[in-house]
Amino acid sequence: MISLFTEPLDAFCGGFFLLTAIGIVSTRQMLACLRLFMIQALLLVAAALLIGVKLSSGDLVAVAVITFVTKVVAIPWVLKLSLGSEIYAQREIDQVLNIPLALLISAALVLFSYFVATPMVTAVGQPFTNINLPIGLAGLVLGAFTVTVRREAMAQLIGLLVMENGVFFASISIVPHLPVIAEISAAIDVPVMSLIIGLLIRRIHKRTGSTVVSELATLRED
Amino acid sequence: MWQSILFNLIQVAVVVGLAPLVEGVLHRMEENVQSKRGPNIFQVYRDLWKLLQKDEIVSEESSWIFRVAPYVAFVMPIFVTLLIPVLTRYPLFFAFMGDMLAAGFLLALGGFFMALAAVDAANPYGAMGASRTRMVGFLAEPVFMMVFFTVSFTAGSTIPYIVQTSWTAVPGGFFEPVHILVILAFLMLILADESRIPVDNPSGQFELAMIGKSKYLEYSGRGAALIKWAGCMKFMVLTCVLCNVLVTPWGLAAEHTLVAVLLAIPLVLFKTLIFLLVLVVIESSLAKLRLFRISEFLSAAFVICLLAMVTRLMGS
Numbered sequence: 001m002i003s004l005f006t007e008p009l010d011a012f013c014g015g016f017f018l019l020t021a022i023g024i025v026s027t028r029q030m031l032a033c034l035r036l037f038m039i040q041a042l043l044l045v046a047a048a049l050l051i052g053v054k055l056s057s058g059d060l061v062a063v064a065v066i067t068f069v070t071k072v073v074a075i076p077w078v079l080k081l082s083l084g085s086e087i088y089a090q091r092e093i094d095q096v097l098n099i100p101l102a103l104l105i106s107a108a109l110v111l112f113s114y115f116v117a118t119p120m121v122t123a124v125g126q127p128f129t130n131i132n133l134p135i136g137l138a139g140l141v142l143g144a145f146t147v148t149v150r151r152e153a154m155a156q157l158i159g160l161l162v163m164e165n166g167v168f169f170a171s172i173s174i175v176p177h178l179p180v181i182a183e184i185s186a187a188i189d190v191p192v193m194s195l196i197i198g199l200l201i202r203r204i205h206k207r208t209g210s211t212v213v214s215e216l217a218t219l220r221e222d
Numbered sequence: 223m224w225q226s227i228l229f230n231l232i233q234v235a236v237v238v239g240l241a242p243l244v245e246g247v248l249h250r251m252e253e254n255v256q257s258k259r260g261p262n263i264f265q266v267y268r269d270l271w272k273l274l275q276k277d278e279i280v281s282e283e284s285s286w287i288f289r290v291a292p293y294v295a296f297v298m299p300i301f302v303t304l305l306i307p308v309l310t311r312y313p314l315f316f317a318f319m320g321d322m323l324a325a326g327f328l329l330a331l332g333g334f335f336m337a338l339a340a341v342d343a344a345n346p347y348g349a350m351g352a353s354r355t356r357m358v359g360f361l362a363e364p365v366f367m368m369v370f371f372t373v374s375f376t377a378g379s380t381i382p383y384i385v386q387t388s389w390t391a392v393p394g395g396f397f398e399p400v401h402i403l404v405i406l407a408f409l410m411l412i413l414a415d416e417s418r419i420p421v422d423n424p425s426g427q428f429e430l431a432m433i434g435k436s437k438y439l440e441y442s443g444r445g446a447a448l449i450k451w452a453g454c455m456k457f458m459v460l461t462c463v464l465c466n467v468l469v470t471p472w473g474l475a476a477e478h479t480l481v482a483v484l485l486a487i488p489l490v491l492f493k494t495l496i497f498l499l500v501l502v503v504i505e506s507s508l509a510k511l512r513l514f515r516i517s518e519f520l521s522a523a524f525v526i527c528l529l530a531m532v533t534r535l536m537g538s
Binding site: 005008009011012014015016018019022026098099100103104106107110111114115117118131134135 | 396397398399400401402403406517518521522524525526528529532533536
């Protein structure tokens with residue numbers, strides 16, 4: 001029963017994964033951005049579990065557990081500790097481009113990643129790559145786009161984390177038996193990275209009173 | 223053939239007769255969510271009856287368009303009902319007269335006449351509302367086209383009956399990314415087209431902020447009743463397209479018997495109720511967008527639809 005529906009359910013997760021990535025590019029609210037990231041991480045967990053059960057790969061189940069612990073629990077917690085007032089204030093994020101333009105560009109980026117991924121899918125030849133590889137690649141590119149287009153340090157951090165999610169989403173289908181040690185190292189890496197960036201943002205906020213990166217143009221020594 | 227025509231007539235009767243009920247249930251649920259008691263679910267019928275009893279006042283300065291527009295707006299959803307699956311899974315008598323594009327254009331024709339009539343009455347609010355509706359309309363148009371292109375790519379046809387079977391025919395086709403994205407884009411389209419909350423506030427009474435409602439401020443009596451009824455029917459028709467063609471193509475009558483067709487009515491109402499619940503959640507949790515942010519909302523819908531197309535064309 002489950003094995004019959006694995007592929008469609010994985011595709012289902014993939015569709016929503018893409019949608020959350022687009023949402024993170026275009027949403028205005030800080031808190032919504034973080035929530036969308038958590039939903040995206042949950043979808044990644046679901047996809048890893050589905051593929052892990054289908055290919056009976058314990059490593060992927062471990063990936064799912066590690067991803068859940070780090071991205072759904074640890075990262076929001078770390079961010080809340082380091083810069084709670086920044087995120088949980090209801091405020092809007094600045095953008096370099098206006099939202100319709102950013103959305104159209106992200107559609108073009110998704111098209112591009114599908115275009116790039118199609119030959120790779122045939123080259124890899126694993127069962128789930130036709131869904132996961134292009135969507136994961138799109139997540140990577142859209143995360144990079146978020147980093148470029150947002151003027152806010154916090155949103156840029158979330159962009160980095162989306163890139164990471166995209167890479168994982170693609171890799172769970174390409175390498176179903178990734179050694180757990182690689183996963184654990186990535187898993188420790190990501191919360192530490194967000195902790196460091198979070199603390200940095202907090203320092204910036206203390207010094208300049210805002211976290212709008214575009215305003216940090218002049219160098220001041222004291 | 224006669225049976226097929228009979229079923230078609232039942233379908234029209236269901237939409238014409240039950241559309242005010244759907245609207246009434248929606249009002250009731252929305253008020254309940256805001257912890258008010260809310261009107262009776264049959265209140266819309268009473269309103270219609272009261273308006274039909276009253277005299278109609280028509281300005282001397284207005285032209286024939288003002289008088290014709292309510293009838294055009296009332297007839298168009300009925301035409302569309304002939305084309306879409308409301309109760310049966312097999313095509314009925316008029317099913318091949320037009321596809322989903324035709325249905326969309328018929329509804330747009332009704333909207334076009336309403337906009338003309340709003341300008342015709344020379345009420346300043348009417349013209350403002352008409353121009354705003356056109357703005358939302360032309361932003362929604364590309365989304366509408368993309369939805370139907372994507373659907374016709376997936377199903378190989380734009381006839382709603384064939385589209386409907388294509389989601390269920392492929393095993394697991396229901397869960398494909400293209401399906402989810404198309405449903406979401408169409409939902410956003412319905413919200414924009416029906417002047418629902420993120421785009422417009424349907425229960426607002428402030429003329430300057432109105433988008434959809436200000437078009438018929440000048441109507442009274444029978445004209446107002448027809449327009450109100452037409453609005454309910456248009457909503458029900460779009461709900462049927464969403465529920466029966468795109469989201470859940472199950473629960474429709476499969477056999478060519480009268481009993482099966484009649485049994486499908488409560489099932490369709492049940493699906494509509496679930497959709498209304500979703501709508502109530504959306505409407506109570508979001509705020510109305512500022513006018514110039516509507517373009518962002520609809521461009522998001524457009525991009526979602528474009529993604530659906532991309533995942534369909536390149537993904538499989």
